[in-house]
Amino acid sequence: MYLIKTIKGDITKVTDVQAIVNAANNSLLGGGGVDGAIHRAAGPGLLAECRTLHGCETGEAKITKGYNLSCDYVIHTVGPIWNGGRNREEELLANCYFNSMKLAMDNGIRSIAFPSISTGVYSFPVELAAKIAIHTVNRFLQDNPDCFDLVEWVLFDTHTESVYESEVDKIY
Numbered sequence: 001m002y003l004i005k006t007i008k009g010d011i012t013k014v015t016d017v018q019a020i021v022n023a024a025n026n027s028l029l030g031g032g033g034v035d036g037a038i039h040r041a042a043g044p045g046l047l048a049e050c051r052t053l054h055g056c057e058t059g060e061a062k063i064t065k066g067y068n069l070s071c072d073y074v075i076h077t078v079g080p081i082w083n084g085g086r087n088r089e090e091e092l093l094a095n096c097y098f099n100s101m102k103l104a105m106d107n108g109i110r111s112i113a114f115p116s117i118s119t120g121v122y123s124f125p126v127e128l129a130a131k132i133a134i135h136t137v138n139r140f141l142q143d144n145p146d147c148f149d150l151v152e153w154v155l156f157d158t159h160t161e162s163v164y165e166s167e168v169d170k171i172y
């Protein structure tokens with residue numbers, strides 16, 4: 001069995017997972033928000049490895065080592081920029097979660113932490129993002145029930161945390 005949980009905090013400080021997910025941009029060369037925090041905490045080795053990846057399409061995911069972070073791996077995924085919902089944003093956000101879980105599973109990663117992808121600078125509405133996030137990951141876990149021990153959402157502010165928490169409550 002696996003555990004799904006939400007906590008309020010800084011994803012760079014999480015110590016109980018093998019991989020953390022980065023809400024990156026298409027360049028994979030760092031940015032603001034959680035991306036900047038992860039690069040600062042991981043150190044310059046992360047940027048050096050990211051340069052070899054030649055970017056990432058929206059909804060796709062790529063993996064690197066964790067460098068100075070306490071996790072072994074960082075999975076970089078690129079969320080959609082919210083544009084009123086007319087540009088397949090919902091599908092692309094679901095792809096971020098599915099492809100991150102698939103990449104983790106394919107690398108033998110059994111514990112993973114996600115931030116709230118796309119709901120910062122990319123302006124995706126938090127309520128809708130949380131529904132998509134929890135639903136997509138829960139479906140993946142049901143389809144692959146022996147592959148994970150822990151999925152953790154690490155939310156930076158109280159409102160986001162309460163929205164994700166209430167979505168998690170709905171699946172139990």
Ligand code: ADP
Nearest residue numbers: 010011023033034037115118119120121122156
């Ligand atoms: P995006 O460009 O995908 O919207 P952002 O980094 O701007 O990504 O925001 C995504 C979410 O991550 C927001 O809820 C933001 O508050 C949150 N966030 C920012 N820094 C951290 C951090 N260190 N740990 C966890 N979440 C963070």
